[in-house]
Amino acid sequence: MKVVKWLDKNLELMILAFLLAVMSVLSFTNVIMRYCFHNALSWSDEICCYCLALSAFFSLPCAIRLGSSIRVDTFITMIPKAAQKIVEQVCSVVMIVFLIFLLKGTFGIVENAARVGQASPALRIPLAQIYSIMGVAVFLGIVRYVQMFVLGFMKKTEEGGEA
Numbered sequence: 001m002k003v004v005k006w007l008d009k010n011l012e013l014m015i016l017a018f019l020l021a022v023m024s025v026l027s028f029t030n031v032i033m034r035y036c037f038h039n040a041l042s043w044s045d046e047i048c049c050y051c052l053a054l055s056a057f058f059s060l061p062c063a064i065r066l067g068s069s070i071r072v073d074t075f076i077t078m079i080p081k082a083a084q085k086i087v088e089q090v091c092s093v094v095m096i097v098f099l100i101f102l103l104k105g106t107f108g109i110v111e112n113a114a115r116v117g118q119a120s121p122a123l124r125i126p127l128a129q130i131y132s133i134m135g136v137a138v139f140l141g142i143v144r145y146v147q148m149f150v151l152g153f154m155k156k157t158e159e160g161g162e163a
Contacts, residue, residue: 012061022048023047027044047123050130053134061143092148095145106134107135
């Protein structure tokens with residue numbers, strides 16, 4: 001149970017830390033190779049590019065989990081607290097639906113890339129695999145929004161029971 005709780009808190013952060021470490025090590029190594037040995041690694045920029053793209057996708061569930069997404073809350077602050085909770089729940093449902101559409105689109109992109117056998121230029125990594133990882137990140141975003149929805153509903157029920 002401890003492992004599950006730890007993963008719930010840290011999964012996306014660990015993935016992001018790993019991607020950042022890979023980008024840092026490869027970039028540093030490539031600089032050393034280029035300027036000290038006059039022989040750059042042809043594939044490191046490609047890996048760094050994919051790590052950067054994946055980190056953008058894994059930032060989504062991380063931001064949801066930490067509650068640090070960017071939003072304009074001018075309207076929300078003007079309405080009563082009870083209505084704010086309802087609007088937050090409605091926004092969570094809207095985001096879940098949006099992410100489901102995004103996930104469905106990701107499936108289409110993965111299928112297309114697999115069908116044509118699209119591969120990365122330097123390492124010949126099948127791009128369907130890279131796109132699949134992006135789908136995993138979107139799915140984690142859906143899971144996190146469902147978590148926030150359930151937690152918000154439970155909090156609302158607890159507050160209602162105390163009144």
